[in-house]
Amino acid sequence: xxxxxxxxxxxxxxxxxxxxxxxxxxxxxxxxxxxxxxxxxxxxxxxxxxxxxxxxxxxxxxxxxxxxxxxxxxxxxxxxxxxxxxxxxxxxxxxxxxxxxxxxxxxxxxxxxxxxxxxxxxxxxxxxxxxxxxxxxxxxxxxxxxxxxxxxxxxxxxxxxxxxxxxxxxxxxxxxxxxxxxxxxxxxxxxxxxxxxxxxxxxxxxxxxxxxxxxxxxxxxxxxxxxxxxxxxxxxxxxxxxxxxxxxxxxxxxxxxxxxxxxxxxxxxxxxxxxxxxxxxxxxxxxxxxxxxxxxxxxxxxxxxxxxxxxxxxxxxxxxxxxxxxxxxxxxxxxxxxxxxxxxxxxxxxxxxxxxxxxxxxxxxxxxxxxxxxxxxxxxxxxxxxxxxxxxxxxxxxxxxxxxxxxxxxxxxxxxxxxxxxxxxxxxxxxxxxxxxxxxxxxxxxxxxxxxxxxxxxxxxxxxxxxxxxxxxxxxxxxxxxxxxxxxxxxxxxxxxxxxx
Numbered sequence: 292x293x294x295x296x297x298x299x300x301x302x303x304x305x306x307x308x309x310x311x312x313x314x315x316x317x318x319x320x321x322x323x324x325x326x327x328x329x330x331x332x333x334x335x336x337x338x339x340x341x342x343x344x345x346x347x348x349x350x351x352x353x354x355x356x357x358x359x360x361x362x363x364x365x366x367x368x369x370x371x372x373x374x375x376x377x378x379x380x381x382x383x384x385x386x387x388x389x390x391x392x393x394x395x396x397x398x399x400x401x402x403x404x405x406x407x408x409x410x411x412x413x414x415x416x417x418x419x420x421x422x423x424x425x426x427x428x429x430x431x432x433x434x435x436x437x438x439x440x441x442x443x444x445x446x447x448x449x450x451x452x453x454x455x456x457x458x459x460x461x462x463x464x465x466x467x468x469x470x471x472x473x474x475x476x477x478x479x480x481x482x483x484x485x486x487x488x489x490x491x492x493x494x495x496x497x498x499x500x501x502x503x504x505x506x507x508x509x510x511x512x513x514x515x516x517x518x519x520x521x522x523x524x525x526x527x528x529x530x531x532x533x534x535x536x537x538x539x540x541x542x543x544x545x546x547x548x549x550x551x552x553x554x555x556x557x558x559x560x561x562x563x564x565x566x567x568x569x570x571x572x573x574x575x576x577x578x579x580x581x582x583x584x585x586x587x588x589x590x591x592x593x594x595x596x597x598x599x600x601x602x603x604x605x606x607x608x609x610x611x612x613x614x615x616x617x618x619x620x621x622x623x624x625x626x627x628x629x630x631x632x633x634x635x636x637x638x639x640x641x642x643x644x645x646x647x648x649x650x651x652x653x654x655x656x657x658x659x660x661x662x663x664x665x666x667x668x669x670x671x672x673x674x675x676x677x678x679x680x681x682x683x684x685x686x687x688x689x690x691x692x693x694x695x696x697x698x699x700x701x702x703x704x705x706x707x708x709x710x711x712x713x714x715x716x717x718x719x720x721x722x723x724x725x726x727x728x729x730x731x732x733x734x735x736x737x738x739x740x741x742x743x744x745x746x747x748x749x750x751x752x753x754x755x756x757x758x759x760x761x762x763x764x765x766x767x768x769x770x771x772x773x774x775x776x777x778x779x780x781x782x783x784x785x786x787x788x789x790x791x792x
Contacts, residue, residue: 294356294363295733296349297726299531300341300370300450302326302390302553307348308726309356309363312739314750316719318356319726320348327387332394332635332643335387338376341449342456346516353518360520365733366457366509368528369535369725370450372470375428378445378452385439388449389428392554392590392634394643396422399431407488415484416469417476417566417574422635422643423588426472430489446495450528457525458507463497464527465576466534476583477564479576500527502537502578503735503743526736528729529578532556532586537578537728539691539717540751542744547680547687549673549706550724551696555592557638557676559585559685571639571679578732579743585685587638587676591647592669593695595631599665603658614699617666619659622708622764623771627651627660629668630778638676640779644790650778666702667768670709671775677710689713691753693724708764709772718752727751 292311299306304323310316324340327333353360373391378384389395404412404420413419421427425448433440447455448467455461468474468481473489473496475482481496500506505524514521528534532550536558541548547559564583566574577584591598596613604612632645649664680687690712696702697716707714717724731746740746 292362293737293739294358295730295737296363296366297728297730297733298345298349298366298368298453299534299723299726299729300345300368300453301531302371302392305341305344305348306723306726307345307352308723308730309352309358310727310730312734314719314727314731316723317358318352319723320351320355322348330395334390334393334634336390338384338388338449338452341453345453345457346513349517349519360518363519363523365524365526365737367526367729367731367733368450368454369531369729370448370453370467370528372448372467372530372532373423373425374449375425375432376447376449376452377432377439377443378447379442380444382445382455385442386436388452389431391423393428394422394635396427396431397643399434400427402434403427403430403489407485411484412472413566413570415475415482416472417564418472419570421472421641423637424470424472426485426489429491433490444495446491447497451497454506454525454528457509457513459510460507461497462500462506462527464500464502464529466502466578467530468499469575470530470573474576476574476576501580502527502529502533503580503732505736524733524736526733528732530575531725532558533575533578533584534728534732535693535725536560536584537731537743537747538724538726538751539693540747540753541691542579542747545686545688546691548691548693550692550694551593551669551702552694553592553594555589555669555673555696557587557673557680559680559687561585565683567679567683570641572676578728585680587673587679589631589669589672590635590637591631591633592673595629595633595647595665595669596696598633599662610699613662614701616659617663617701620657620663622767624660624664624667625656627656627664628771628775628778629664631665631669631672636672639679642783644786645779645783646786646789666705667771668775670702670705671772674709674772675776687712689715689757691715691717693717693722695722698722703758704761707758707760709768711760711765713760714758715753716756718754
């Protein structure tokens with residue numbers, strides 16, 4: 292039997308999962324690492340923490356599994372997207388990595404758009420200038436930390452920094468690269484126009500690969516530390532959502548996926564680079580060669596529930612009490628609506644000043660009402676992207692759900708009712724869909740399967756159970772969802788004023 296690692300480099304921690312060539316999970320390990328927020332809206336991590344966590348978890352998995360190192364043929368990465376890791380001439384980090392949910396780049400984005408041209412950015416990258424994408428973070432460093440930018444020799448995305456530490460190769464792949472705003476997304480190559488506009492030399496960016504292509508093999512010393520062979524291949528991998536789409540089989544037209552981790556994503560596959568001219572949702576390359584996807588992003592999806600748990604239900608590590616509390620409240624949470632804008636908001640508003648809160652709070656409300664309201668508010672926010680897809684005529688038949696949020700039955704039914712779509716889950720561990728997708732990419736790279744879609748057809752199975760929308764619930768949720776959509780516009784001037792204080 293042949294085995295493959297899927298490494299899922301998230302914001303909260305890294306998950307290393309070993310699969311066999313049939314997609315069966317053999318062993319897994321998770322290790323958390325710190326998130327630094329030195330100022331309001333900033334979000335950073337130390338890249339060294341990612342590397343140490345990867346080595347520790349992979350080594351522990353190998354020890355638990357009992358698998359011989361020669362039988363592990365490949366490693367695939369899934370990684371948090373849109374970050375920026377700047378390295379000096381010795382390939383050492385010049386500062387902590389700026390993460391996807393960092394909000395410091397408002398002014399830098401405006402200046403970047405002036406320099407390059409917003410229309411050109413949309414035409415070339417398929418996305419208008421966005422605060423959350425990597426280019427704005429690089430430009431922020433150029434504007435605010437010029438002494439650091441002057442020393443920068445390499446710019447890597449988070450999972451690509453981890454690749455560099457494991458293999459010594461400076462490489463990137465299409466799905467993650469298309470979220471930098473430095474890629475010509477339709478042509479799938481680095482854009483000289485974007486690089487010239489932002490003073491980025493081509494040598495700073497890694498060599499581009501498709502997600503299933505081999506980028507290198509393990510450094511002997513690193514292989515020894517982990518307990519693997521130095522012949523173990525490493526493939527391009529994918530951004531976390533593109534990897535999860537492989538792990539859930541969203542590799543053909545008409546398929547869509549919602550994943551709830553720290554952020555929340557609604558992801559729809561497309562055979563051509565279809566972009567939203569209003570900029571409400573992203574258009575990126577996907578992990579299938581010559582394919583793309585549209586993606587709506589909620590910055591604080593699972594993070595909202597984690598914040599609520601940590602603050603008001605401490606000790607509920609498995610979220611069982613959270614689910615119990617939410618089940619005690621009716622649809623609409625007794626007329627209480629939560630806005631999940633703890634870290635600003637992405638789709639469809641792209642507003643770094645947006646802030647969260649409870650609307651309609653009164654003395655009748657219980658902890659159960661507030662808990663359910665948090666889950667409903669996150670799902671309303673995800674449904675904003677679904678509305679966009681429907682406006683564009685995207686025909687989605689079934690929503691596949693993965694990520695930590697998929698473990699909660701109450702949330703699965705809530706999603707089916709608010710989307711008014713059947714919800715299906717992977718037959719395996721749905722919270723490990725991104726790791727499985729990364730491992731599948733490694734299997735294709737190793738030649739076990741001829742293509743990503745063919746591998747998914749053989750390996751990705753869905754549960755027999757389908758969560759169907761309940762008509763009366765659909766109608767009831769629609770009323771509250773309508774109110775939810777009005778609140779953002781009503782309080783935007785207040786949030787903007789608050790941000791200036």
